[in-house]
Amino acid sequence: MKPKGFDYLRADSVAEATEALAQGGEDARLIAGGMSLVPMLNFRLVEPSILIDISKIKDRKYIQEKNGMIEIGSATRQCELEKWDQVESKLPLLAKALPVLGHYQTRARGTICGSLVHADPSSELPLCLATLGGEVVLSSTKGERVVKAEEFQTGMLSVSKQSNEMVVAARYPIAQGETGYAFREMSQRHGDYAIVALAAVVTKNKIKLGVGGVADKPTVREWDHLDGTDLDDALNAFAWDLGGYDDIHATARYRRELVRRLGKKTIEEAKNASVR
Amino acid sequence: MPVLGKDARHQVTLTLNGKEVSGFAEPRMLLSDFLTHEIGITSCHVGCEHGVCGACTILVDGNITRACLTFAVQADGCDIDTSESLAHPDGELSDLQKAFRKHHGLQCGYCTPGILMSLTAYLKEKSKPTEEEIREVLSGHLCRCTGYVGMVRAVLDYCEKREN
Numbered sequence A: 001m002k003p004k005g006f007d008y009l010r011a012d013s014v015a016e017a018t019e020a021l022a023q024g025g026e027d028a029r030l031i032a033g034g035m036s037l038v039p040m041l042n043f044r045l046v047e048p049s050i051l052i053d054i055s056k057i058k059d060r061k062y063i064q065e066k067n068g069m070i071e072i073g074s075a076t077r078q079c080e081l082e083k084w085d086q087v088e089s090k091l092p093l094l095a096k097a098l099p100v101l102g103h104y105q106t107r108a109r110g111t112i113c114g115s116l117v118h119a120d121p122s123s124e125l126p127l128c129l130a131t132l133g134g135e136v137v138l139s140s141t142k143g144e145r146v147v148k149a150e151e152f153q154t155g156m157l158s159v160s161k162q163s164n165e166m167v168v169a170a171r172y173p174i175a176q177g178e179t180g181y182a183f184r185e186m187s188q189r190h191g192d193y194a195i196v197a198l199a200a201v202v203t204k205n206k207i208k209l210g211v212g213g214v215a216d217k218p219t220v221r222e223w224d225h226l227d228g229t230d231l232d233d234a235l236n237a238f239a240w241d242l243g244g245y246d247d248i249h250a251t252a253r254y255r256r257e258l259v260r261r262l263g264k265k266t267i268e269e270a271k272n273a274s275v276r
Numbered sequence B: 001m002p003v004l005g006k007d008a009r010h011q012v013t014l015t016l017n018g019k020e021v022s023g024f025a026e027p028r029m030l031l032s033d034f035l036t037h038e039i040g041i042t043s044c045h046v047g048c049e050h051g052v053c054g055a056c057t058i059l060v061d062g063n064i065t066r067a068c069l070t071f072a073v074q075a076d077g078c079d080i081d082t083s084e085s086l087a088h089p090d091g092e093l094s095d096l097q098k099a100f101r102k103h104h105g106l107q108c109g110y111c112t113p114g115i116l117m118s119l120t121a122y123l124k125e126k127s128k129p130t131e132e133e134i135r136e137v138l139s140g141h142l143c144r145c146t147g148y149v150g151m152v153r154a155v156l157d158y159c160e161k162r163e164n
Helices: A014-027 A037-042 A078-082 A092-100 A112-118 A124-132 A228-241 A252-275 B031-039 B095-102 B112-125 B131-138 B149-163
Strands: A007-010 A028-031 A050-053 A063-066 A069-073 A135-140 A143-148 A153-155 A166-173 A180-186 A196-202 A206-212 A219-224 B010-016 B019-025 B057-060 B063-066 B079-081
Touching: A014 A028, A014 A050, A014 A135, A014 A166, A028 A037, A069 A112, A078 A092, A078 A112, A092 A124, A092 A180, A092 A196, A112 A124, A112 A166, A124 A166, A124 A180, A124 A196, A124 A206, A124 A219, A180 A252, A196 A252, A206 A228, A206 A252, A219 A228, A228 A252, B010 B031, B019 B031, B031 B057, B057 B112, B063 B112, B095 B112, B095 B149, B112 B131, B112 B149, B131 B149
Parallel strands: A007 A050, A028 A050, B010 B079
Antiparallel strands: A063 A069, A069 A166, A135 A143, A135 A166, A180 A196, A196 A206, A206 A219, B010 B019, B057 B063, B057 B079
16 A cells, blocks of 8 residues: 655656656656546556656646637646636536536645546546547647547547656637536546546537546537437437446446436536527 | 655655654655654544545645645645644634534544544635535545534534634
8 A cells, every 4th residue: 555666756847847758768657636646556556667746837837718728737736727717607517527526625636637647437527628629738858749639538547648748738628609518427426436427518500428437438429409209319329339338336237328318418408508 | 856766765844734844755655654654743644545535634735635645755845734733722622623522523533633624724715615515525534433414513513603
């Protein structure tokens, strides 16, 4: 229950962090909030040679509007976005998802970008990023690149970030007019990882549903407007396509049922929100 | 900043409950172990050591922090508050602690320091939380004795008295 030894560097800038990443190679790890990483270190599931602390890089702590998106720096904590005075108007989906993300205590430390990099299949922030079609900004000693959400998360706990790269920001698209957003999840207790999490975006002509916790990464499907049994059939097909698995928390069958039923409720909620 | 080598013990200096303290830690040393074994305080309890139980919760620069998910070297130069800071210097309990006592918000007391620190931070941002909101905050802590009922009553009572 104690981590194996590692070197430690508190980075003061992105340049210092990426330089250390380039030198540290495959075994170097970044730490921001540490809410997912430190348990893995304590269990010795991860044994880095060097831990590079990026939580105190001052110019990475921000939330700002940029080209129709809200850009969030890598040192920004989840509670800071939750308490941001424009979260309801600019990012209503996140305003609904953040209160059920972990606990009040873990949101006080955990970062937005850290959760995206950890890439748990049932995690809320990657699901919102995938459903809204956001992107992440990666930086290395060789330069910067922007990766779209659908190309970022590649599977369970895995992303397309190279070992010499650092996520320096996440970008979530700003809410559009006449669009409804809803987020729901089923978990055994408040603050647990979701068994199934659902994010819906509904406009006049389109329904978009993102599902977390069933496949190995958040999966999004879009339909033209559907109602009644057509919607039921579409959700049923989606639930089967997701695959799903049995584990100690739920069976694959139960997960499919949640996609069908809770998925429908989430879409209805977003529909109602869109006409208001 | 220089790289701190894994095998060496590095000086960590922090402000603990208003007083500057200092000790030595390898990079892998958890802040919970540092506070207990290097500094010698007794309130930072370790339950699960992976961030679930909340017994080790403290404030680092005013932010709620699981000490078992933080390394001592990360806290170098930080301001740390533990439950030792709550009572008055003459030993008189704080109002929140008194409310816990009155409403049986604890039995064995192992989880209590962490819960008090969480609530201390929370009640600074929220003046009059509902029962549901209090329960949501408490959901980040495990208590096997009380069933949380006494704690909820204690917080409601404390907030009511604070307002008057």
